[in-house]
Amino acid sequence: MSASGAKTEKEKINGAQMVIECLKQEGVDLVFGYPGGAIMKVYDALYDSGLKHILARHEQGAIHAADGYARATGKVGVCIATSGPGATNLVTGIATAYMDSVPLVCITGQVGTDLLGTDAFQEADITGITMPITKHNYLVKHIKEIPRVMKEAFHIARTGRPGPVLIDFCKDVGVQLAEFSYPDSVYIRSYNPTYAPNKGQIKKLAKVIKEAKKPLIMTGGGMIRSNASNELYKVAKTANIPVVSTFNGLGAFPGSDELHLGMLGMHGTIAANWAVNECDLLLNFGARFDDRVTGKLDEFAKHAKIVHVDIDPAEIGKNISAHIPIVGDLKNVLEALIEHVEPLDIEEWRTQVKFWKSEYPLTYLKGDGKLRPQFVIDTICQKTDSKAIIATDVGQHQMWTSQYYTFNEANQFFSSGGLGTMGYGLPAAIGAQLGRPERQTICISGDGSVQMNIQELATISEHQIPLKLAILNNGALGMVRQWQEMFFQKRYSQTIFKGHPDFVKLAEAYSIKAFRATTPEEAEQIIDEALAFEGPCVLEFVVEQSENVFPFIPPGAPVENMMRGDE
Amino acid sequence: MKNVKNVISVLVNDQSGVLSRISGLFSRRGFNIDSITVGPAEEVGLSRMTIVVRGDEPTVEQVMKQLHKLIDVIKVINITHEPNVTRELALIKVMVTANTRPEVLNLIEPFRASVVDVSRNSLIVQVVGDESKITAMLELLRPYGIKEVARTGVVSLLRGTTTKDS
Ligand SMILES: Cc1ncc(C[n+]2csc(CCOP(=O)(O)OP(=O)(O)O)c2C)c(N)n1
Numbered sequence A: 001m002s003a004s005g006a007k008t009e010k011e012k013i014n015g016a017q018m019v020i021e022c023l024k025q026e027g028v029d030l031v032f033g034y035p036g037g038a039i040m041k042v043y044d045a046l047y048d049s050g051l052k053h054i055l056a057r058h059e060q061g062a063i064h065a066a067d068g069y070a071r072a073t074g075k076v077g078v079c080i081a082t083s084g085p086g087a088t089n090l091v092t093g094i095a096t097a098y099m100d101s102v103p104l105v106c107i108t109g110q111v112g113t114d115l116l117g118t119d120a121f122q123e124a125d126i127t128g129i130t131m132p133i134t135k136h137n138y139l140v141k142h143i144k145e146i147p148r149v150m151k152e153a154f155h156i157a158r159t160g161r162p163g164p165v166l167i168d169f170c171k172d173v174g175v176q177l178a179e180f181s182y183p184d185s186v187y188i189r190s191y192n193p194t195y196a197p198n199k200g201q202i203k204k205l206a207k208v209i210k211e212a213k214k215p216l217i218m219t220g221g222g223m224i225r226s227n228a229s230n231e232l233y234k235v236a237k238t239a240n241i242p243v244v245s246t247f248n249g250l251g252a253f254p255g256s257d258e259l260h261l262g263m264l265g266m267h268g269t270i271a272a273n274w275a276v277n278e279c280d281l282l283l284n285f286g287a288r289f290d291d292r293v294t295g296k297l298d299e300f301a302k303h304a305k306i307v308h309v310d311i312d313p314a315e316i317g318k319n320i321s322a323h324i325p326i327v328g329d330l331k332n333v334l335e336a337l338i339e340h341v342e343p344l345d346i347e348e349w350r351t352q353v354k355f356w357k358s359e360y361p362l363t364y365l366k367g368d369g370k371l372r373p374q375f376v377i378d379t380i381c382q383k384t385d386s387k388a389i390i391a392t393d394v395g396q397h398q399m400w401t402s403q404y405y406t407f408n409e410a411n412q413f414f415s416s417g418g419l420g421t422m423g424y425g426l427p428a429a430i431g432a433q434l435g436r437p438e439r440q441t442i443c444i445s446g447d448g449s450v451q452m453n454i455q456e457l458a459t460i461s462e463h464q465i466p467l468k469l470a471i472l473n474n475g476a477l478g479m480v481r482q483w484q485e486m487f488f489q490k491r492y493s494q495t496i497f498k499g500h501p502d503f504v505k506l507a508e509a510y511s512i513k514a515f516r517a518t519t520p521e522e523a524e525q526i527i528d529e530a531l532a533f534e535g536p537c538v539l540e541f542v543v544e545q546s547e548n549v550f551p552f553i554p555p556g557a558p559v560e561n562m563m564r565g566d567e
Numbered sequence B: 001m002k003n004v005k006n007v008i009s010v011l012v013n014d015q016s017g018v019l020s021r022i023s024g025l026f027s028r029r030g031f032n033i034d035s036i037t038v039g040p041a042e043e044v045g046l047s048r049m050t051i052v053v054r055g056d057e058p059t060v061e062q063v064m065k066q067l068h069k070l071i072d073v074i075k076v077i078n079i080t081h082e083p084n085v086t087r088e089l090a091l092i093k094v095m096v097t098a099n100t101r102p103e104v105l106n107l108i109e110p111f112r113a114s115v116v117d118v119s120r121n122s123l124i125v126q127v128v129g130d131e132s133k134i135t136a137m138l139e140l141l142r143p144y145g146i147k148e149v150a151r152t153g154v155v156s157l158l159r160g161t162t163t164k165d166s
Helices: A015-025 A036-046 A058-071 A091-098 A128-131 A143-158 A197-212 A221-225 A230-240 A270-278 A328-337 A349-361 A373-383 A396-404 A425-435 A454-463 A478-487 A503-507 A519-532 B020-026 B057-069 B100-111 B131-144
Strands: A013-016 A029-033 A052-055 A077-081 A103-108 A136-140 A162-170 A177-179 A215-219 A244-245 A262-264 A281-285 A305-310 A324-327 A389-390 A439-448 A468-473 A513-517 A537-542 B004-011 B034-042 B044-053 B073-076 B085-097 B114-118 B121-130 B144-150 B155-158
Touching: A013 A015, A015 A036, A015 A143, A015 B114, A029 A058, A029 A425, A036 A077, A052 A454, A058 A077, A058 A091, A058 A103, A058 A425, A058 A454, A077 B114, A091 A128, A091 A162, A103 A143, A128 A136, A128 A162, A128 B020, A143 A162, A143 A177, A197 A281, A197 A305, A197 A324, A197 A328, A197 A478, A215 A230, A215 A270, A230 A328, A244 A270, A262 A270, A262 A349, A262 A396, A270 A349, A281 A328, A324 A373, A324 B073, A373 A396, A373 A439, A373 A468, A373 A519, A389 A396, A396 A439, A396 A468, A396 A478, A425 A439, A425 A454, A425 B085, A439 A478, A454 A503, A468 A503, A478 B057, A503 A513, A503 A537, A513 A519, B004 B020, B004 B057, B020 B034, B020 B044, B020 B057, B044 B057, B044 B155, B057 B073, B085 B131, B100 B121, B100 B131, B121 B131, B131 B144
Parallel strands: A029 A052, A029 A077, A077 A103, A103 A162, A136 A162, A215 A244, A215 A281, A244 A262, A281 A305, A305 A324, A389 A439, A439 A468, A468 A537, A513 A537
Antiparallel strands: A013 A177, B004 B044, B004 B073, B034 B044, B085 B121, B085 B144, B085 B155, B114 B121
């Protein structure tokens, strides 16, 4: 900084410092990551930057934590890793975020520009590898690109249909020097998401709603990303339209509301699936007609006119063609729709769905002294007054959580819905708890899933992150075991565990308080104790191995083939 | 109606990796590319691709939407049903003898093809046209013994001054 000349020259900073500066300009205050050779310069710049960094114990832990943080806060999650193995360890987390439309910016180190493409030490073509699972990615070979690329990356990650963006920085870019100025705005000629819906389509939508005798709203993850819960509530309540949720849409509409019929699809409620089957108008708000939702495509909602609202035009007509396609942000769409909505005269339909709902509730066996996973989740739900933030892993426990925990708010439930990533739960809970320190966070996991990223107990211990980890230990890869029972003549190939660690002792090895329950009474007791305890703790529930998830519509089958489990 | 050929014209940023972004999209979503060509467009920094893809209407619509999602893609238009000019260039190395050489030269004349290389036992024929013309040329030359063929894949532009926004 010289004040001598007529022009004051701006101080030059190096590329690594510039990356950190850009993060600050984007309002980032917490990042997750794991250092290594190619990214060391960035970690050096981080050292006294004032940015808070959480060191995970595996890059996969870091990126799932960034994902949980992003879902919990609505901000862009940031994750940093080194080149080669560091970057490839992010792949599962990137794909997870891509499938569930979670905004992430992943920063990876890369070998120097002179070594690119030579199979240098710790080189991996991470932009090539992640092309199909990122919304966009960049390889940065010169410092002058940094501000624009960072600005664009955050913009792309958070706008339109959100998603992960990866920026790969060649190592030498970190040491190059340049003046820093951050652009105020972004212009990407080829990227202009449509937010405002077509007015004519909204009028058509209002008209079909008025004419419907059996309308049904289906909410998806898009409802949560677009923050449109209030608008949805107004529309549904004003018009008296029953609501079903996809797995990723849970919480967008209050689960305890009388209009809510629960989750639809493979493990959805009977009421939700019958309603879809019988409705004459299906309003799909921000769901992508995933195969776990639709089952057999040409049987799905076969009596209904389909309205499909999505910010991503490519989702509309991808699996199911829509009578009324609407491209736009749900908040804008529903705001526009509210003006046209009136109470509908559909008492007959409402009585019908109410009947289904009360006649076929979700149930499991109680009172025989055995500890069942459904009971554990039910109890956690009651004892937290449905108010905890819940992250899950993947398997039966995940489905039971979606069935037996009542989600009344958007962004209360974090789970890998699209990719179904085992190992997601624990790190995601870390991110969620850090993002919303005031809320009780509980990770519900299985004995299989939890071992995929169990090393993150160290991260929890180090930062005394007060989340509770509930492990439903059924001694098996339960969901796969269930399919083997049903479709593979009980040939339990590689799904029954032998040689589990003692989860209580394991937690204690990380200096984390831990409890075990083997009966319903003990379960209630340890849940009370854990919730009363201020710090992190691990709860192991030794549950019945033979429990299965019901209802169950076998893959690709029509709703009539639903197995209820009580026959 | 099924599996008709569609000609899609795509304007993209001339970025490294853009071709693999596009071809990768086709392969992982199971779309069948018949041909793909790329070269610099009218504006510095942009390239135009012509992609010939088979599929029914919903498939082709999905192809176009997915292409549009790519950040480097500026414009996607389906010019199959618009008045367009579509051309392909092929180089065909065909075997000849002293006897058959004049015959081959006569044969290619109506195609306005030209000979771009001559050796004692072979000729290289250059032919430009739409796909059917190139196929016809190949069929006519086949009996003489085709050694090698290199085809560019089609390039295509809308007729007239329109550029059709999408
Ligand atoms: C990374 C990964 N590997 C494999 C699978 C396949 N899979 C789905 S559910 C499941 C079993 C999960 O077992 P556990 O975590 O113990 O939960 P449970 O079903 O017993 O509740 C497996 C192996 C997956 N979803 N993710």
